[in-house]
Amino acid sequence: MPELAEVEIAARNLRAWALGRRIERAEAEPSAAYVFRPGTPKRFTAQITGHRVESVRRIGKQLLWTLRGDDGPLGLLAHLGMTGKWLRREKGQPAPEYGKARLHLDDGHVLHFRDPRLFGRLRLVPGARFEEVDELKELGPDPLEAGIDPARLGAALARRRAPVKVAIMDQGILPGVGNILASESCFRAGIDPRRPAATLGGVEVARLAQSVLEAVHDAITRQEGPEIAYVEEGGENPFLVYAREGERCPRCKRADLRRLVQAQRSTFYCPRCQK
DNA sequence: ACCCGTGTTCGCTG
DNA sequence: TCAGCGAACACGGG
Numbered sequence: 116m117p118e119l120a121e122v123e124i125a126a127r128n129l130r131a132w133a134l135g136r137r138i139e140r141a142e143a144e145p146s147a148a149y150v151f152r153p154g155t156p157k158r159f160t161a162q163i164t165g166h167r168v169e170s171v172r173r174i175g176k177q178l179l180w181t182l183r184g185d186d187g188p189l190g191l192l193a194h195l196g197m198t199g200k201w202l203r204r205e206k207g208q209p210a211p212e213y214g215k216a217r218l219h220l221d222d223g224h225v226l227h228f229r230d231p232r233l234f235g236r237l238r239l240v241p242g243a244r245f246e247e248v249d250e251l252k253e254l255g256p257d258p259l260e261a262g263i264d265p266a267r268l269g270a271a272l273a274r275r276r277a278p279v280k281v282a283i284m285d286q287g288i289l290p291g292v293g294n295i296l297a298s299e300s301c302f303r304a305g306i307d308p309r310r311p312a313a314t315l316g317g318v319e320v321a322r323l324a325q326s327v328l329e330a331v332h333d334a335i336t337r338q339e340g341p342e343i344a345y346v347e348e349g350g351e352n353p354f355l356v357y358a359r360e361g362e363r364c365p366r367c368k369r370a371d372l373r374r375l376v377q378a379q380r381s382t383f384y385c386p387r388c389q390k
Numbered sequence: 391a392c393c394c395g396t397g398t399t400c401g402c403t404g
Numbered sequence: 405t406c407a408g409c410g411a412a413c414a415c416g417g418g
Contacts (some may be wrong), residue, residue, distance in 0.1 A: 118396055197397055233414050234397060295396055
């Protein structure tokens with residue numbers, strides 16, 4: 116369930132699990148070719164096997180692995196898409212359902228990339244030259260790593276006529292912000308998600324910047340644990356407004372939360388608190 | 391059967 | 405060139 120917070124947890128897990136480990140064998144499901152584009156499952160297997168995991172970095176929703184082999188570094192760019200997840204299993208345990216790729220480590224564990232819906236991506240980056248990858252060039256500064264500069268955010272929003280909730284999901288503006296965080300951030304900031312981005316004043320932009328960081332920190336705090344545990348089946352919805360259409364607003368406790376569709380995605384908001 | 395979904399990309403339009 | 409829009413991608417779950 117990957118937005119910034121989930122990917123950050125994934126990065127922390129992967130560092131704890133894999134840093135310094137040698138990948139004795141990499142495997143990929145031939146049937147999951149879609150995940151490895153551009154590239155093939157075969158190439159994935161052949162190139163990664165034998166490398167050591169040197170670092171795992173996160174920018175927005177992207178995971179940047181740097182692997183070290185005999186003939187220099189190799190990058191692995193991983194995106195979880197809608198349903199991607201990294202899991203760790205002991206050697207010999209059955210692979211998780213929908214496992215698309217596996218990294219057998221030299222400590223008796225196997226890292227599985229599980230992705231039922233196949234919107235995830237695993238992409239090799241020769242020489243780990245991530246600076247040459249187009250999707251990464253287009254990303255803005257990571258909110259968690261660099262903070263959010265209200266002046267920069269204001270300037271970016273000023274150019275947009277799109278609704279503010281849609282604009283803040285632009286990965287060139289706030290990488291890592293997805294559909295949930297966007298709704299949550301607008302709610303926390305008391306800003307109507309339908310407002311054209313360019314109509315926000317300086318005070319509102321500053322409040323929005325702060326709200327995004329708070330929503331991210333809250334989400335990370337909730338999820339820390341051995342694995343990504345997140346709105347697991349039967350778990351309680353941890354969000355303030357997301358997926359709470361019809362429920363009473365947790366702030367004003369008077370209006371009922373509403374749902375609307377923006378840019379083909381659901382938005383949740385309080386019609387009374389968000390101006 | 392139908393609708394929904396935590397994401398990105400591509401093609402088209404103004 | 406850029407902003408905006410809708411479709412497409414693939415598939416499980418309610």
